[in-house]
Amino acid sequence: xxxxTQLDSHVSVSEGTPVLLRCNYSSSYSPSLFWxxxxxxxxLQLLLKYTSAATLVKGINGFEAEFKKSETSFHxxxxxxxxxxxAEYFCxxxxxxxxxxxxxxxxxxxxxxxx
Amino acid sequence: EAQVTQNPRYLITVTGKKLTVTCxxxxxxxxxxxxxxxxxxxxxxxxxxxxxEVTDKGDVPEGYKVSRKxxxxxxxxxxxxSPNQTSLYFCASSLDRMVDExxxxxxxxxxxx
Numbered sequence: 001x002x003x004x005t006q007l008d009s010h011v012s013v014s015e016g017t018p019v020l021l022r023c024n025y026s027s028s029y030s031p032s033l034f035w036x037x038x039x040x041x042x043x044l045q046l047l048l049k050y051t052s053a054a055t056l057v058k059g060i061n062g063f064e065a066e067f068k069k070s071e072t073s074f075h076x077x078x079x080x081x082x083x084x085x086x087a088e089y090f091c092x093x094x095x096x097x098x099x100x101x102x103x104x105x106x107x108x109x110x111x112x113x114x115x
Numbered sequence: 116e117a118q119v120t121q122n123p124r125y126l127i128t129v130t131g132k133k134l135t136v137t138c139x140x141x142x143x144x145x146x147x148x149x150x151x152x153x154x155x156x157x158x159x160x161x162x163x164x165x166x167x168e169v170t171d172k173g174d175v176p177e178g179y180k181v182s183r184k185x186x187x188x189x190x191x192x193x194x195x196x197s198p199n200q201t202s203l204y205f206c207a208s209s210l211d212r213m214v215d216e217x218x219x220x221x222x223x224x225x226x227x228x
């Protein structure tokens with residue numbers, strides 16, 4: 001069975017400093033991995049996705065993530081945080097199991113950006 | 116504008132009173148699904164549909180029903196709501212397979228008293 005673990009439920013950074021949101025996954029097959037962002041009172045929006053192409057994936061708003069199979073990780077990073085990055089972030093794994101598709105969400109990381 | 120719409124956005128109801136939350140997408144997407152979001156649990160899939168007349172259970176289907184009679188619509192039905200179904204619900208769609216980007220609706224906040 002596949003699973004996703006977001007290692008931090010809350011992360012706080014100062015504006016202009018780097019962001020690191022950690023995600024580990026387990027999967028029986030070669031998974032696809034996603035990061036979604038949810039701003040307050042909004043639906044989820046795709047930040048980036050990995051689908052077995054380049055291991056370093058660039059997304060919107062300056063975010064990127066690196067797929068590391070040996071570490072089963074897909075951490076999200078951004079070199080310099082902006083106030084508008086304050087939101088909840090979800091790591092998601094998509095896998096094919098038993099002939100069907102399955103999408104598993106992490107429990108989310110709340111990112112706080114301080115002046 | 117390409118979008119997923121849900122109605123209602125907010126609903127307060129009482130135990131046992133049947134309700135339907137509608138979901139509609141205008142992107143001609145094959146794949147649609149319903150999630151519930153609860154604090155500390157992330158999003159959990161309730162049901163999904165790969166195409167018209169094809170639906171399947173997700174991780175937490177108990178107490179819910181869905182139908183997919185038309186490609187654009189995927190209503191979520193609670194035949195006899197209970198307080199443990201108080202949650203934030205999201206409908207999502209994607210072009211076909213789950214590896215495609217999921218487009219999410221704005222959410223429906225349901226309270227069952």
